[in-house]
Amino acid sequence: MTTKTETASDCKIVTFTLGKQTFGIDMGALIEIREWDEPTPLPNVPTFIKGVSNLRGNVIPVVGLAERLGWEPSVLHARSCILVVSISGKQAGFLVDEVNDIVGITRGEIQPAPEVETIESSVIDGLVRISTRAKDGTRDENGTMVLLLDLEALSLTKHLDMAA
Amino acid sequence: MSDELDEIQAIFFEECTEGLTTAEQGLSAMQAGDVSAETIAGVFRAVHSIKGGAGAFGHADLTAFAHKFENVLDEVRAGKIAPTPGVVKVMLSSFDVLSDHVETAKGLAPRPNDAAALAALEKVLADKGADDGAAVPAAPAPAPAPAPVAAAPAAPAEDEFGFTPVAFSLDDFDTPAAPAASTASWTIRFKPSRAALANAGEPLLIIRELETLGATIEAVDVSDVPGLRDLDPEDAYFTWTLSMPGDVPQSDINDCFDFVAPDSLIEVTRNEVEAPAPAFIPVPVIEVTPAPEAAAAPEIDLIPFVPVTATIEDLTAQVQQVVADLAAAPMTPTPAPAPTETAAPKPASEASQTIRVDLSKLDLLLNLVGELVIRNSILADRLSPADRQRVELPELARLTRQIQDNVMSLRAQPIKQAFSRVPRMLRDLSVETGKTIELETVGETTEVDKGVIEKIGDPLTHMIRNAADHGLESTEERIAAGKSPAGTIKLSAEQKGARIFVRVQDNGRGINRERVKAKAIEKGIISADAVLSNEEIDQLICAPGFSTAETISNISGRGVGMDVVRSNVEALGGRVEIHSVPGEGTTFTMILPLTLAILDGMIVRLANQRFVLPLAHVLETVQPEAGQVKRTSPDSEVIDMRGEYVPVKRATEIFGLNDDRKVEDSLVVIVESEHGKVGLVVDTIDDRREVVIKSLDQNLHPIRGLGGATILGDGSIALILDIEALVASTNRYTPKGLAA
Numbered sequence: 001m002t003t004k005t006e007t008a009s010d011c012k013i014v015t016f017t018l019g020k021q022t023f024g025i026d027m028g029a030l031i032e033i034r035e036w037d038e039p040t041p042l043p044n045v046p047t048f049i050k051g052v053s054n055l056r057g058n059v060i061p062v063v064g065l066a067e068r069l070g071w072e073p074s075v076l077h078a079r080s081c082i083l084v085v086s087i088s089g090k091q092a093g094f095l096v097d098e099v100n101d102i103v104g105i106t107r108g109e110i111q112p113a114p115e116v117e118t119i120e121s122s123v124i125d126g127l128v129r130i131s132t133r134a135k136d137g138t139r140d141e142n143g144t145m146v147l148l149l150d151l152e153a154l155s156l157t158k159h160l161d162m163a164a
Numbered sequence: 165m166s167d168e169l170d171e172i173q174a175i176f177f178e179e180c181t182e183g184l185t186t187a188e189q190g191l192s193a194m195q196a197g198d199v200s201a202e203t204i205a206g207v208f209r210a211v212h213s214i215k216g217g218a219g220a221f222g223h224a225d226l227t228a229f230a231h232k233f234e235n236v237l238d239e240v241r242a243g244k245i246a247p248t249p250g251v252v253k254v255m256l257s258s259f260d261v262l263s264d265h266v267e268t269a270k271g272l273a274p275r276p277n278d279a280a281a282l283a284a285l286e287k288v289l290a291d292k293g294a295d296d297g298a299a300v301p302a303a304p305a306p307a308p309a310p311a312p313v314a315a316a317p318a319a320p321a322e323d324e325f326g327f328t329p330v331a332f333s334l335d336d337f338d339t340p341a342a343p344a345a346s347t348a349s350w351t352i353r354f355k356p357s358r359a360a361l362a363n364a365g366e367p368l369l370i371i372r373e374l375e376t377l378g379a380t381i382e383a384v385d386v387s388d389v390p391g392l393r394d395l396d397p398e399d400a401y402f403t404w405t406l407s408m409p410g411d412v413p414q415s416d417i418n419d420c421f422d423f424v425a426p427d428s429l430i431e432v433t434r435n436e437v438e439a440p441a442p443a444f445i446p447v448p449v450i451e452v453t454p455a456p457e458a459a460a461a462p463e464i465d466l467i468p469f470v471p472v473t474a475t476i477e478d479l480t481a482q483v484q485q486v487v488a489d490l491a492a493a494p495m496t497p498t499p500a501p502a503p504t505e506t507a508a509p510k511p512a513s514e515a516s517q518t519i520r521v522d523l524s525k526l527d528l529l530l531n532l533v534g535e536l537v538i539r540n541s542i543l544a545d546r547l548s549p550a551d552r553q554r555v556e557l558p559e560l561a562r563l564t565r566q567i568q569d570n571v572m573s574l575r576a577q578p579i580k581q582a583f584s585r586v587p588r589m590l591r592d593l594s595v596e597t598g599k600t601i602e603l604e605t606v607g608e609t610t611e612v613d614k615g616v617i618e619k620i621g622d623p624l625t626h627m628i629r630n631a632a633d634h635g636l637e638s639t640e641e642r643i644a645a646g647k648s649p650a651g652t653i654k655l656s657a658e659q660k661g662a663r664i665f666v667r668v669q670d671n672g673r674g675i676n677r678e679r680v681k682a683k684a685i686e687k688g689i690i691s692a693d694a695v696l697s698n699e700e701i702d703q704l705i706c707a708p709g710f711s712t713a714e715t716i717s718n719i720s721g722r723g724v725g726m727d728v729v730r731s732n733v734e735a736l737g738g739r740v741e742i743h744s745v746p747g748e749g750t751t752f753t754m755i756l757p758l759t760l761a762i763l764d765g766m767i768v769r770l771a772n773q774r775f776v777l778p779l780a781h782v783l784e785t786v787q788p789e790a791g792q793v794k795r796t797s798p799d800s801e802v803i804d805m806r807g808e809y810v811p812v813k814r815a816t817e818i819f820g821l822n823d824d825r826k827v828e829d830s831l832v833v834i835v836e837s838e839h840g841k842v843g844l845v846v847d848t849i850d851d852r853r854e855v856v857i858k859s860l861d862q863n864l865h866p867i868r869g870l871g872g873a874t875i876l877g878d879g880s881i882a883l884i885l886d887i888e889a890l891v892a893s894t895n896r897y898t899p900k901g902l903a904a
Contacts, residue, residue, distance in 0.1 A: 039881075040882070040883065041773065042867060042870070042883065043818070043819030043867070043869060043883075044867055049864075054880070057875060058862075059859075059860065060863045061864045092864075
């Protein structure tokens, strides 16, 4: 993964947590954030596909993102929600533990993710450090590491093509 | 401004399409032997309307051609030209050229070469003239139909201007008596209806149009103008008397009155100088009164202009005929053959009126209505039981359902739309190949989503061309093979579950598998030692770059045809099947999904989850008694249906759902499939309703055993079962069976 060092082209990311990790996706891909609503289960699909849900007349798959990324499945709680995103024209909902913030970053800040010996190292597009808001409103100067997700690599069809 | 014009022009083209459809139906009926006055008049009206609109939008070529076509139709309508098969054939090919002209006017095609068609039309007209010369004098040719339309404008041989010399007659009004002019002239009396202005029938425009033809105003009768106190400035009170040079064809004068308001008074009389003084023969003055059933339509009936020909007797007889028919007209139940319509462009009532709507708007509407239904039921849930009993809520629910049903039906269109261009295409192909081809269509009313209809046009064209060019033998070959000389192409459509089957079947020579295989090896598509089944060889003709045609013909043989068919159909999520029997013919079947179709479904529960079972497959439902379902192996069961053992499948097992329900507590739905009858075990049946199929692959990928999903009234999703796939799969749940 190479880092693009374009200068000061700001982009916004939505950050959310899965377990103890903070992730980010490009804000442009986000369609909406919904409350968790039990989707209709589908037969004969990988377990990370939780089922399908009705998004204003569209049938969209709901994906357990933690499982999809190989982490422990999310445990549902009051702040669980679904990020509805558009990936190359297809819509999907990702179950996440909590949505945190919308932050502006510059491309230059993105650092490459370490090459990992997994089947799909490309899922993480890069790493970026952001300062987070502490409870008292002040900024935590140490900041948090955000794993930027490559949505294209998460495309459900693509994954299945690979599995096949 | 130009946008507005474009919009109006778009409406005109839409009307052209309707008109062409009507004309084609009429001509096909004529070809089949129906030469009733009604049919002919329908075709005439359609062509006339196209001509009128084309003129208004300045499509000169289209107007000119339509005009010539119309002339022939007019003569046929008048009984001057007998609608013999030969004449009908000329008209059919003229119709094709007319369609091309419309395409040209739309800017979609280059200007067609209409010389041949024009010549053929001219010839028909000329032949008629010759016949008349023999038959003469004057009396109208025997009409093929009793309708007086046939009797009315019966003209003897035309002069170079296309008008008919007739003995002159004057009306019995206060117009100046026949002017002592040396040439013939027309006298036109025009009194617009009182409501003319309100109906956009501005008399000035009509008078100006007449003036452009050379008319001059002789007199204006203002006697009807009331006193100032009673005068309504928006009413029309004047009566004009105009004179027109005699060399103007009567049809041109008639055309000026095409768009005149109903209840107007129009008289056109011809003053012929050298006529043997029958002088003041009263020409019937007819108030144009729309027949009651036609009153709502904004169309105009014109008076048939009675040509006075040879003798007073003839004239009187005709007048009596017309008057009698006019008197009878309002009582005639059908407005179509009403004698009052001569040149009036009447919107063909049988053709469906359409409005062009952007498809995406319909999609949006459908989604919004879905939302409305969901909100509706949420509202019902939130209300107290007492409030729920009030009449308003069920009313609202009912209305919402009706809206939903209607919106759903908007997207589904009969597949006829895709089939409609085939007859025309086959006529062309018939000419190009010299083969006689008969077309049979079945299942035109099958409703398919509009999007599918639009996309199967190209594959269908290729399949038809392929069948006509490669499938069918030449007439000589057919006779040699002991077949009927005419080849048949059968086009059919049917819905089976969540799929549409469109078949193109020819009774030709079938696929020559030896040659196909040899060609495929030659083209390097398969290796020389490949061992292929018959079906695999048949499939080769869909391979890219494959063509067995010896020479590249204009029709097919560029080696792209069937390849295009396959890729187009696969892009739609469908597949192409080929079935061929040597010497008997080939059947191409496009199996298409209903990406967004309406499905009549049964809502069933499996392991308490709701599923939709397509009703088309359901034969019957039974509640099995103890022992009625018997196990034949650890993995298979049968149900005893009145002595017939029907295999039983458990969808819950196929889907890997947990279900410990005993079969006696369940229901067995007997379904019909390609693999015969099968019993499906379900928990219960909830409901029966029409559902919109939403494809899963829009956002995910197809899942084996599921034909899609639908959104139920409460907003939840129910999955639609694909019976064929379920039945074909084994009873045992295979986790790897996914995404196949």
